[in-house]
Amino acid sequence: MSGSQLVHPARERAVAILGGDPDDATLRRYLHGIPGVDAVGLEQRAAGLGTRSIKTSSKRWALDKIIELIDLTTLEGADTPGKVRSLVAKALRPDASDPTTPRVAAVCVYGDMVPHAVEALGAxxxxxxxxxxxxxxxxTAFPSGRSSLAIKLQDTADAVAAGADEIDMVIDRGAFLAGRYGQVFDEIAQVKEACARPDGTSASLKVILETGELNTYDNVRRASWLAILAGGDFIKTSTGKVQPAATLPVTLLMLEVVRDWHRLTGQRIGVKPAGGIRSSKDAIKYLVTVAETVxxxxxxxxxxxxxxxxxLNDVLMQRRKMASGHYSGPDYLTID
Structure with missing residues (x-):
């Protein structure tokens, strides 16, 4: 992921799909031509996916898989290099008493903390x-996204130059809700270009929709399509600073967009629910939803x-309970 080769410019691909330049009018015609979301049906599907039974042998696998997929995060104004080093230590050895515990996928920090994370990770x-x-x-002025495009691009380029493998950008929700789709497209496309490295590779771009501010499922679907059209490698629900953050119905909807995009283009796009997922019970529901949808x-x-x-703390606790024979976590998962 961190060494993915640059692809053709998003604009060229978007023109082919849209049948015209990705301006406000063309994007509005395309995005508003996407069928509306059946909210009741979506929520019923999400509820059903959380109640599948599993074999006991799958529970340990599920807990380890969750750990392997976590972006361990600290995004506070009071973050220090020492706090980031502690975060990295936790990422590398989540359970100091059990060396079989897998590492997390990534640490997620503010741009100025990237050099400290890179140094702490070492090899x-x-x-x-x-x-x-x-x-x-x-x-890109996380979490509000309210700054000039020049500042957003410099913010991105600085983080990549410091060693960031992945950039989590925020869209301009105000522009999106006002129908300025071309502006949102251009910002995402230019941020993706700013993810480029001198060696011809690119940092992966996660596009945060901040779904809690988009008001409707239809808007979430349109924003997901827009982010992918503009070159996002991942679509992400939330900054974690706005409520509601990640929800299962919204994540299911975004996974359905990713599935449909793959059917259309053959390209695989990632999904990242963020904010509010605190228990292994809830996290397993997301595993089920991913497996059943894409x-x-x-x-x-x-x-x-x-x-x-x-x-991570709850998953580690449930993992220890399993090791001691006292696991009390969820009894549902479809993957066996």
């Missing part, structure tokens, strides 16, 4: 698909992540 810094740990940086092949770090700061 363990790299592609999580290879068992290493990536560095993700939030950028397939088990998406259950790897370059295609699915949890944005979380407290989830």
């Amino acid at each position: 363990a810094h790299g592609d999580p698909d290879d068992g290493l740990v990536s560095v993700a940086a939030v950028a 397939g088990e092949e998406w259950l790897q770090p370059h295609l699915f992540r949890y944005g979380a700061s407290s989830l």
